[in-house]
Amino acid sequence: MSTHEGMTQEIRTVFWQDGAVVMIDQKALPLAERYVACSDYREVIAAINDLTVRGAPAIGVAAAMGIALGALRIPDSPPENFRRAFDDICTRFAATRPTARNLFWAIERMKRRCEEAYGVDREGLPEKGKGGPLQAIRETLIAEAIRIGEEDIEINRRLGRNGRDLIPDGARILTHCNAGALATAGYGTALGVLRAAREEGKKIHVYVDETRPVLQGARLTVWELMREDIPCTLIADNMAGCLMQKGGVDLVIVGADRIAANGDTANKIGTFGLAVLARAHGIPFYVAAPLSTIDPELADGGMIPIEERNPDEVIRCGGVRTAPNGVAVWNPAFDVTPNGLIAAIVTEAGVIRTPCADVIQQFCPPQPRRQDR
Amino acid sequence: MSTHEGMTQEIRTVFWQDGAVVMIDQKALPLAERYVACSDYREVIAAINDLTVRGAPAIGVAAAMGIALGALRIPDSPPENFRRAFDDICTRFAATRPTARNLFWAIERMKRRCEEAYGVDREGLPEKGKGGPLQAIRETLIAEAIRIGEEDIEINRRLGRNGRDLIPDGARILTHCNAGALATAGYGTALGVLRAAREEGKKIHVYVDETRPVLQGARLTVWELMREDIPCTLIADNMAGCLMQKGGVDLVIVGADRIAANGDTANKIGTFGLAVLARAHGIPFYVAAPLSTIDPELADGGMIPIEERNPDEVIRCGGVRTAPNGVAVWNPAFDVTPNGLIAAIVTEAGVIRTPCADVIQQFCPPQPRRQDR
Numbered sequence: 133m134s135t136h137e138g139m140t141q142e143i144r145t146v147f148w149q150d151g152a153v154v155m156i157d158q159k160a161l162p163l164a165e166r167y168v169a170c171s172d173y174r175e176v177i178a179a180i181n182d183l184t185v186r187g188a189p190a191i192g193v194a195a196a197m198g199i200a201l202g203a204l205r206i207p208d209s210p211p212e213n214f215r216r217a218f219d220d221i222c223t224r225f226a227a228t229r230p231t232a233r234n235l236f237w238a239i240e241r242m243k244r245r246c247e248e249a250y251g252v253d254r255e256g257l258p259e260k261g262k263g264g265p266l267q268a269i270r271e272t273l274i275a276e277a278i279r280i281g282e283e284d285i286e287i288n289r290r291l292g293r294n295g296r297d298l299i300p301d302g303a304r305i306l307t308h309c310n311a312g313a314l315a316t317a318g319y320g321t322a323l324g325v326l327r328a329a330r331e332e333g334k335k336i337h338v339y340v341d342e343t344r345p346v347l348q349g350a351r352l353t354v355w356e357l358m359r360e361d362i363p364c365t366l367i368a369d370n371m372a373g374c375l376m377q378k379g380g381v382d383l384v385i386v387g388a389d390r391i392a393a394n395g396d397t398a399n400k401i402g403t404f405g406l407a408v409l410a411r412a413h414g415i416p417f418y419v420a421a422p423l424s425t426i427d428p429e430l431a432d433g434g435m436i437p438i439e440e441r442n443p444d445e446v447i448r449c450g451g452v453r454t455a456p457n458g459v460a461v462w463n464p465a466f467d468v469t470p471n472g473l474i475a476a477i478v479t480e481a482g483v484i485r486t487p488c489a490d491v492i493q494q495f496c497p498p499q500p501r502r503q504d505r
Numbered sequence: 506m507s508t509h510e511g512m513t514q515e516i517r518t519v520f521w522q523d524g525a526v527v528m529i530d531q532k533a534l535p536l537a538e539r540y541v542a543c544s545d546y547r548e549v550i551a552a553i554n555d556l557t558v559r560g561a562p563a564i565g566v567a568a569a570m571g572i573a574l575g576a577l578r579i580p581d582s583p584p585e586n587f588r589r590a591f592d593d594i595c596t597r598f599a600a601t602r603p604t605a606r607n608l609f610w611a612i613e614r615m616k617r618r619c620e621e622a623y624g625v626d627r628e629g630l631p632e633k634g635k636g637g638p639l640q641a642i643r644e645t646l647i648a649e650a651i652r653i654g655e656e657d658i659e660i661n662r663r664l665g666r667n668g669r670d671l672i673p674d675g676a677r678i679l680t681h682c683n684a685g686a687l688a689t690a691g692y693g694t695a696l697g698v699l700r701a702a703r704e705e706g707k708k709i710h711v712y713v714d715e716t717r718p719v720l721q722g723a724r725l726t727v728w729e730l731m732r733e734d735i736p737c738t739l740i741a742d743n744m745a746g747c748l749m750q751k752g753g754v755d756l757v758i759v760g761a762d763r764i765a766a767n768g769d770t771a772n773k774i775g776t777f778g779l780a781v782l783a784r785a786h787g788i789p790f791y792v793a794a795p796l797s798t799i800d801p802e803l804a805d806g807g808m809i810p811i812e813e814r815n816p817d818e819v820i821r822c823g824g825v826r827t828a829p830n831g832v833a834v835w836n837p838a839f840d841v842t843p844n845g846l847i848a849a850i851v852t853e854a855g856v857i858r859t860p861c862a863d864v865i866q867q868f869c870p871p872q873p874r875r876q877d878r
Contacts, residue, residue, distance in 0.1 A: 162829040174525055186550030263860040308743075339835075342819065342828070350820075352826040355532040355807040365833045368717040368819055369743040370775025374840035377777060402743025404750060405782055412781045435534060446715065446723075446741055455715070456731050460738045462712075467747035 143313035146185055146194045148278050151204065153197040155185045157313055158348075162355040173202030173221055180228040180235075182344060187315020188425055189284050192234030195225045196277035199242045203273045214266050218246055230437040231398055231466045233390035237424040238280055243323065245276040248362040284317035287422045287480040291321060295420055295478035299329035299336060303382045306372060308341040308399035310352040311387025311420060321420040322385045324357060325478055330362060333355070338364040339381065341372060343400060345445040345463065348483075369402050376413040379428030384410045388421035388477075395471030395486040396433025401464050407473035416475040417466075421481050428496040433468035441465045516686035516729065519558055519567045521651050524577065525586055527569040528558045533720075535728040546575030546594060552599045553608075556719060560688020561762040561798055562657050565607030568598045569650035572615045573693060574598055576646045579639070587639050591619055603810040604771055604839045606763035610797040611653055618649040633802040657690035658794045659854040664694060665701030666852035668758075672702035676755045679745060681714040682773035683725035684760025684793060688767030693760045694793040696729060698851055703735060714745055716773060718818040718836065725742035742775050749786040749861065757783045761794035761850075768859040769806025770794075774837050787847040796852050801869040806841035814838045 144206050145157040153176050154171040160166050168184060170176045176198030179185050185194045198457040202221035204230040206214050221237050229235060250270040299305065305326060309315075312323035319327060326336060338357055343349035350366055367375065375381055384406055390398040398405070430436060443461035447453055453460075471486040479486075482493050512707060519528040525542040533539050541557060543549045549571030552558050560827050579587050593686055595612050602608060622642040641781035672678065672750075678699065681687075685693045685696035699709060711730055716722035723739055730737040740748065748754055763771040770776070770792050783790040803809060816834035820826055828834075844859040854868050 145703060162508045172823050210587045236633055280733070289734055341743070342717070342822075343714070344743060349825050350822075350832075352830050358832065363833075365835050366828055367835050368774070368820055369741070369833065370714070370717060370778055371837060371840075373778030373781055374774060374837060375835070376764060377840070401741070405743055405746030405778065407745055408785045410780055412785070448823065449720060449723075450822035451716075452823030452825055453536070454720050455739055459727050459731065460736075462738050462740050462744065462748070464744060464747060466542075467744075467750070499844050 142270065143318060143359075144181040145314050146193060146197065147189050147281060148197050148200075148274065149463050153194065153201055155194060156314070157184050158186055158352060159184050161314075161344055162351050164233035167243065170198070170201065173198045173205070176201060176290070177224055177228055180225075185502055186348070187310060188234040188387070189316040189321065189422060190230060190314065191232045192238035192424060193281045193284055193317045194349045195228070195235050196238040196242050196280045197245065199225060199239065200270070200273040200277040201271065205269050206437055208266055211266055214249070214269070215246075229439055231389045231439045232426045234424045236421070242273060242276060244270060249273070252472065267362060281317040284422070288316050288319040288321060289328075290309055290480040291420060291422060291478055291485070292319065292324035293484055294480065295325035295418070296328040296332055298383070298416075298418055298476065298478070299325065300335060300481070301334040302336070304337045304339065304380055305390045306339045306341070306375065306381045306384045306406070307353060308349060308386050308406055309343045310348040310356070312353055312356040315387055316358060320356070321387045321422065325354065325385060325420050326362065327360070336362065338362060339375060340364055341369045341402065342366060343367055343402065348400070368502070374408045376409055381413070381415055383416045385418040385420055388419050388425050389466055390418070390436050391421060391426045391477065391492070392430040392433045392436060393428045393434050393492050395474060395477060395484070395492065396436070397469045397471070397474060397477070398433060398436045398466045401467050404467040407469045409474050417473055418476050418478060419474050420478040423481055423496055426492055426496045428492055433470065438467070438488050439465040511752075516691060516732070518563050518687050518690055519570065520654060520690070520851045521570050521573075521647065524580060526553060526567065526660065527572055528567060529687070530557050531725060532557050532560055534687075534718045535724050543571070543574065546578070548570045549574060550597055550601055553598075559721070560683060561605035561607040561760070562689040562694065562795060563687065564602060564605045564667065565611035565797060566650075566654045566657055566690045567613050568601070568608050569611040569653045572598060572612065573643070573646040573650040576643050581639055584639055587642070588619075588623070597619045602812055604762045604812045605834065606800045607795070607797045614653065615649060618645060622646070626819045632761070654690040657795070658692050661689050661692040661694060661697040662701075663853040664793060664795060664851055665692065665697035667856055668698035668791070669701040669705055671756070671789075671791055671849065671851070671856070672698065672707060673755065675709070676698070677710045677712065677753055678728060679748065679757045679779070680780055681722060681759050681776055682716045683721040683729070685726055685729040687725045687729060688760055693729070694760045698758060698793050699735065700709065700733070709735065711735060712748060713737050713739050714742045714775065714779070715739060716775065717742055721773070745779055745784045749782055749788060753790055754786070756791065758791040758793055761792050761798050762839055763809050763864070764792070764794060764799045764850065765803040765809060766801045766845060766865050767805050768850060768857070769809070770842045770844070770847060770850070771806060771809045771811065771839045772842065774840050777840040777842045780842045784846050789853060790846055791849050792847050793851040796854060796869050799865055799869045801865055808842065809841055811841070812838040834857045
């Protein structure tokens with residue numbers, strides 16, 4: 133994994149370049165803006181696990197590109213081993229982070245693409261391409277991964293246009309964690325809606341929960357907003373209730389890591405508490421996510437697997453240990469907000485008002501799949 | 506200000522020793538257990554401001570002792586200047602932290618003691634004592650400050666006994682910030698109730714909010730609980746809602762910095778949000794505080810002055826900067842929980858069920874005072 137400093141004008145979170153998966157190092161932000169280039173798929177797995185890249189859509193894009201990278205290194209012979217090695221790589225990516233639906237969505241899409249490249253007979257050998265019998269498949273997989281990234285940006289722009297009418301001119305908006313360009317291939321989901329509202333000329337002010345334990349709000353969302361001169365104020369997570377009590381919040385908008393068929397939404401830990409507080413204050417609570425975050429096979433949020441992460445994230449603050457040695461810690465990375473607390477889910481296909489099982493089934497019919505849970 | 510390492514068996518947060526105000530350094534906990542000895546009242550003011558000592562009752566004790574320390578250094582002559590110098594010292598202490606009622610309560614008590622020592626004629630000179638005309642007053646003030654500290658521990662023990670019946674055997678309790686021995690002269694308010702329940706032989710498990718931005722929960726409450734082998738689990742503040750949703754919390758108990766006549770309670774930022782979440786889950790929410798925290802002159806919590814602290818507390822996490830340079834921050838140190846969300850207020854005089862204006866008036870009739878707001 134090599135790193136190099138520098139920053140393009142538009143935030144590009146994860147992209148394919150010169151046979152490597154390049155990503156902005158989200159662990160280093162905002163103190164340093166640097167990119168890491170992964171030339172081995174295991175580096176991409178490590179980057180997903182250690183949050184160098186995070187955010188459900190961005191994880192999906194990184195996994196797709198990582199799988200393509202892995203396919204590049206599968207030996208040409210014997211060619212019948214390719215599928216087994218490819219499936220093994222996919223399984224390794226599936227074992228990284230259990231909650232983000234987009235991860236599994238991207239893995240399934242790459243697997244389907246691989247199957248298609250093999251031809252209708254799934255056990256058959258591929259047609260020969262230039263550079264050996266498997267080179268055509270490898271190129272197909274790389275192209276598919278790049279397409280997933282490009283589509284993600286376009287999806288977010290459509291999602292933003294769909295959601296911008298929910299943002300009144302002059303609105304004071306509360307968001308949690310980072311559902312911005314950094315959580316996607318670019319533009320963002322919740323922050324994409326806010327960007328789209330700004331592009332219409334609306335004035336907004338964004339309150340940003342710092343989002344312990346990993347501080348994605350303080351480190352990433354504030355960085356994104358300040359970079360585009362969007363007025364924002366950082367608060368500790370536990371200040372959100374007081375801010376609402378004082379009438380300082382007109383709406384809440386967050387991203388999502390997985391949405392069940394009934395609209396129940398898993399998102400960064402703390403989201404559920406915000407939704408309860410918003411309801412208590414009569415403040416609309418919105419979720420913004422691409423359809424690839426929706427898991428139509430799960431009837432409700434109780435079935436969403438919730439990742440628990442290393443206690444060190446809580447015991448340490450800004451990298452410095454702050455709690456006594458040996459303390460027990462509970463560190464769920466996500467919680468589930470019931471659909472009844474969500475006013476609407478903004479997607480690239482339109483704004484879904486909850487409860488919404490039927491609409492979600494219409495947008496996202498359940499599909500057979502193998503790579504999940 | 507001198508420091509020395511070491512730890513007595515029982516936590517003594519602030520005490521008078523050899524003509525100095527000694528306090529455990531709460532900024533250094535839990536990584537280091539060390540005491541600071543203040544021999545100048547201005548060091549005590551600095552220690553209150555920078556949170557070396559914190560917690561409303563402990564601030565009250567520290568201020569009383571700091572005022573006594575200041576009185577020691579007022580020159581003997583001309584004796585008619587003593588009162589003016591004494592009042593000036595009191596004014597400086599009153600300017601430290603605006604929300605903690607116990608601070609003003611302690612200042613008023615020291616002023617009354619000073620007036621009494623001067624005799625009925627407030628403008629008159631004191632009776633002569635050994636060591637000069639003012640020595641008797643100085644000794645009276647020192648004795649009064651020490652008494653305030655001793656009484657605080659005894660009050661907490663009574664408060665604990667009054668509240669322990671609220672804690673069922675086997676209860677899983679959520680607390681916020683530190684309302685323990687470290688927030689008082691010793692034993693604690695909310696944690697005093699839990700200690701009293703333990704002394705009865707009840708089993709409990711305490712979930713501790715880390716309590717950003719200053720992390721009093723992670724640093725201080727966990728340290729206190731682990732020191733006494735009280736089972737506890739540390740969580741980030743934004744995990745409390747999810748824990749309640751999963752049925753993991755039987756009750757919430759917190760301390761208070763100021764309680765209005767109707768029971769509205771100012772406490773560490775985040776308390777209000779917890780109370781809303783507790784209500785949404787049908788979980789009882791208790792406040793534990795001595796009567797000296799009650800401000801019967803304030804009809805409701807809207808009149809409680811709320812301190813806003815340095816943005817650096819939020820921009821930094823564990824002392825390390827985590828947010829981009831120049832970010833705007835909102836950092837209120839406290840919020841106000843309306844009485845309707847509080848099941849009961851535990852005091853040394855008994856358990857007050859809310860709404861409670863009449864009971865509070867009975868316990869704490871308004872008194873004339875000058876040193877506040």
